[in-house]
Amino acid sequence: MPLLVGGGAMAAAVLVGDPSLFNVLFCPPSMPRRSLSLGGKNLMLHQPPKPISPRLILCRSGAGALDPAAPEKEIPKVREGGRDQRKAVRIAWEKLVRWSRSWRSKAKTDVVERTKKVVVLGGGSFGTAMAAHIAGKKAEMEVLMLVRDEDVCRGINETHFNSRKYFPNHMLPENVFATTNARDALLGADFCLHVVPVQCSSSFLEGISQHVDPKLPFISLSKGLELNTLRTMSQIIPQALRNPRQPFVVLSGPSFAVELMRKLPTAMVVASKDKNLAGTVQQLLASPHLRISSSSDVIGVEIAGALKNVLAIAAGIVEGMNLGNNCMAALVAQGCSEIRWLATKMGAKATTLTGLSGSGDIMLTCFVNLSRNRTVGLRLGSGESLDDIISSMNQVAEGVSTAGAVIALAEKYNVKMPVLTAVARIIDNELTPKTAVLELMGLPQVEEV
Ligand SMILES: NC(=O)c1ccc[n+]([C@@H]2O[C@H](COP(=O)([O-])OP(=O)(O)OC[C@H]3O[C@@H](n4cnc5c(N)ncnc54)[C@H](O)[C@@H]3O)[C@@H](O)[C@H]2O)c1
Ligand SMILES: O=P(O)(O)OC[C@H](O)CO
Secondary structure, rough: OEEEEEEHHHHHHHOOHHHHHHHOOOOOOOOOOOOEOOOEEEEEEEEEOOOOOOOHOOOOOOOOOOOOOOOOOOOOOOOOOOOOOOHHHHHHHHHHHHHHHHHHOOOOOOHHHHHOEEEEEOOHHHHHHHHHHHHOOOOOOOOEEEEHHHHHHHHHHHOOOOOOOOOOOOOOOOOEEEEOOOHHHHHHHHHHHOOOOHHHHHHHHHHHHHHOOOOEEEEOOOOOOOOOOOHHHHHHHHHHHHOOOEEEEEOOOOOHHHHHHOOOEEEEEEOOOOOOHHHHHHHHHOOOOEEEEEEEOHHHHHHHHHHHHHHHHHHHHHOOOHHHHHHHHHHEEEEEHHHHHHHHOOOOOOHHEEEEHHHHHHHHHHHHHOOOHHHHHHHHHHOOOOHHHHHHOOOOHHHHHHHHHHHHHHHHHOOOOOOHHHHHHHHHHOOOOOHHHHHHOOOOOOOOO
């Protein structure tokens, strides 16, 4: 693949046709160059001295890629440089390793040691993946999933698979069990993971509240806003349980269930008003393939997690309409600003919005086809009706309901949110994707804020 040199060439490549035909790179003037005429324009070209391939950086991928026992492929040297420079880099790396080791030596492990039982509310895609993750931390720990479906329950207990809709190829650890009985599920639990879709969480929790210990810490993984009340999970859970003091943390960030299940490296954030509880849950969940940061910004993490699903629908629409990469980048950047405008007015910290639960999850959900919200958008953009899309899906896409709630919140906090409002209008079938794009492109050209 030829390599285009310099900004002029890059602009020219875009003008003359398909930029994907080129490796585009800025090179030092000392590199040998040749010129080429392309589409009537003279471009400077050269072949790279060595092939530059992502494979040199990402040697291995997939499940088990982090297994320390697996043989390491030799990484070819791709960078020339003086001995002093290499030494400086090595020293910087060694400093990082020492710092990391001293942290790890101080890290507490008592939470996992003293945890005997974890209950997981919700037997869907993410509930199953998180149950498997926690069970993998200690074989003696009981991880009990509360599910609705008797068949799913039997499948998990008898075959160790949740294969009816999810993960037919992933055997669950032996210490994962299931029940349909809320009392049995909650009895004696040390922690509770809440992984039920937002719109049905309140009624579900009201139905089981008599079995919930008022001191049981709730870890919420559900991402969304309740449609009519505009509540987040940190409001829904204590209200449904009629206990304003129910210990609560929210866990969010870029994390597709299937990748967690495959033990691929993942990073998330826990947020709680109770710093000790955030630290405790961090310890409970962190593993060699799951990094957990902590935060006190509950509203920031919740709003970012809820709104990224609506933005992912917008990104899918752009993809479905084949509007190109420029459009996608512009849309996602605008969406990030809209999320920041609303979230900061609601009290979120700007740093949260550029962290894992904000930018991290926005990148994952807007750009990766595994996202169900993006898939809804993609199908809307390709001309399918929302009813057809929803009736053919067997998993939740939280952004569909959250879209309506966002617009009500935007009004309440007096924030203009053109992209997210357009998504809500498309979902309400009041605007076609095409008209929405034309209207968004016609908005006043304003100063960037
Ligand atoms: N799947 C992921 O990769 C992922 C990652 C991070 C967060 N989440 C969040 O986790 C939450 C759950 O997502 P999921 O992927 O597990 O969804 P899912 O559609 O795979 O499963 C939903 C589960 O909730 C149960 N459920 C549905 N309605 C219910 C009701 N009325 N009462 C009780 N249970 C009910 C279903 O039986 C099912 O077990 C969502 O808020 C989602 O945004 C999902
Ligand atoms: O499949 P989605 O769109 O619900 O996204 C799943 C997770 O939220 C990704 O972090």
